[in-house]
Amino acid sequence: MFYNIKVQKVTQETPETVSVTLEIPANLKEHFKYKQGQYLTFKQSINAEELRRSYSLSSSPIADENLQVAIKQVEGGKFSTWANSELKEGDVLETMTPAGNFFTEISEGQKKKYVLFGAGSGVTPLLSIIKTILAVEKESEVVLVYGNRDNANIIFNNQLNQLVGSSNGRFKRIDVLSRENNADPLFNGRIGKEKCIEIDLKHEKILDANEFFLCGPESMIMDIKGWLEASNIAKGNIHFELFTTPVASAEKTVDPNAKIMSKVTVIMDDEEFEFDLSSKGDSILDASVDAGIDVPYSCKGAVCCTCKAKVIEGSARMEMNYALDDKEVADGYVLTCQAHPTSEKCVVDYDVI
Numbered sequence: 139m140f141y142n143i144k145v146q147k148v149t150q151e152t153p154e155t156v157s158v159t160l161e162i163p164a165n166l167k168e169h170f171k172y173k174q175g176q177y178l179t180f181k182q183s184i185n186a187e188e189l190r191r192s193y194s195l196s197s198s199p200i201a202d203e204n205l206q207v208a209i210k211q212v213e214g215g216k217f218s219t220w221a222n223s224e225l226k227e228g229d230v231l232e233t234m235t236p237a238g239n240f241f242t243e244i245s246e247g248q249k250k251k252y253v254l255f256g257a258g259s260g261v262t263p264l265l266s267i268i269k270t271i272l273a274v275e276k277e278s279e280v281v282l283v284y285g286n287r288d289n290a291n292i293i294f295n296n297q298l299n300q301l302v303g304s305s306n307g308r309f310k311r312i313d314v315l316s317r318e319n320n321a322d323p324l325f326n327g328r329i330g331k332e333k334c335i336e337i338d339l340k341h342e343k344i345l346d347a348n349e350f351f352l353c354g355p356e357s358m359i360m361d362i363k364g365w366l367e368a369s370n371i372a373k374g375n376i377h378f379e380l381f382t383t384p385v386a387s388a389e390k391t392v393d394p395n396a397k398i399m400s401k402v403t404v405i406m407d408d409e410e411f412e413f414d415l416s417s418k419g420d421s422i423l424d425a426s427v428d429a430g431i432d433v434p435y436s437c438k439g440a441v442c443c444t445c446k447a448k449v450i451e452g453s454a455r456m457e458m459n460y461a462l463d464d465k466e467v468a469d470g471y472v473l474t475c476q477a478h479p480t481s482e483k484c485v486v487d488y489d490v491i
C-alpha cells in the first residue's frame with residue numbers, strides 16, 4: 139500500500155545525488171517505523187509511465203527525527219533523473235512503508251566490531267547503520283571502507299567526517315579512490331578482495347570484526363563476500379545489499395523441464411484471489427498484477443524483497459534470489475517476482491511477513 143508523503147527538503151549532496159527528507163504525518167508515524175539499513179519504495183508516474191523504485195534510508199531511526207533517502211542519478215534512469223532535476227520541497231511522493239533485511243539487531247550494552255564496505259551511493263544504508271550503532275552501542279566500533287571515483291563524488295562526506303570526529307575513536311573511515319591519486323597507493327583503486335587483504339594486513343584489522351555489511355555493485359559484493367567466507371566468517375554475519383539486479387551470477391533454480399498447470403491462490407489484505415498459472419509461465423507476481431491484485435513490488439529483479447510472500451500450501455521455486463536468507467527460504471518465503479508454482483495447488487500469502 140502506498141501513502142502520500144510530503145517532501146520536506148531536497149538537498150544536493152554531490153553533483154549527481156540528492157537526499158530527500160520526508161515529512162511523515164503524525165497518524166502514519168507508527169506505520170513508518172523502521173530499522174537502520176531499510177529502504178522505501180516510491181511510485182511515480184513519469185511521462186505517463188508508472189515507475190516504482192526503492193531507495194535506502196540514510197537516516198537513523200534513533201539518531202534522526204525525519205526519514206531521508208539518497209537518490210543518485212544513474213545514466214538513463216527515469217526516476218533518478220526526475221528526482222535529481224524536478225523533485226522539490228512540498229511535492230508529494232507515493233511511498234510504501236519501510237522494508238528490507240539489511241540490518242542486524244542493535245542493542246545497548248552490546249560490544250561489537252562492525253566493518254562496512256560501501257561504494258558510491260552504497261554508503262546510504264551504511265550511514266543509517268553507522269549512526270544507529272554509534273548512538274545505541276556505546277562500546278562498539280565501526281570501520282567503513284568506502285570506495286569512490288574522486289573526492290567531489292563522495293556522498294555524505296561531511297556528515298561522515300563529523301561522525302568520525304564525535305565518535306571518540308569508535309568510528310573510522312578508510313577511503314579508496316579510483317580516479318584520484320593518494321600518496322599512499324593503498325588508498326587508490328577499487329574496493330575488492332585484494333584491496334581488503336592489503337588493508338587488513340597493513341592498516342586496519344578487518345577479519346576480527348563480528349559483523350560485516352556490504353552495499354555496492356555486485357562485483358564488489360561477491361568478491362569481498364567470497365573472501366570473508368573463505369576466511370571462515372559465518373555466513374549469517376555477512377549482510378549484503380545489491381544496488382541493482384545482478385547479471386553476472388544469475389543462478390537459475392527453476393527446473394526447466396517441469397511444467398505444471400497450477401491453481402494459485404493469492405492472499406492479500408485478508409482477501410483471497412484465484413487464477414491458473416503454468417509453472418513455465420509468468421511469475422506469481424506478474425500473474426497477480428494481471429489479475430488486478432494490488433500486490434507489492436518494486437525491482438522485479440530478486441533484489442529488493444518488496445514482493446516477499448509465504449507459500450503456505452503447495453510449493454514454488456524461484457529463478458533468482460538475492461534478498462531472502464536461507465532460513466526464510468526454508469520457512470517457505472519466496473520472492474514472488476521470481477516464483478513459479480511447482481505444485482497443482484499453490485497458496486501464496488502476502489499478509490504473513
Ligand code: FES
Nearest residue numbers: 436438442443475
Ligand atoms: S520486486 Fe524486488 S525482489 Fe521482487
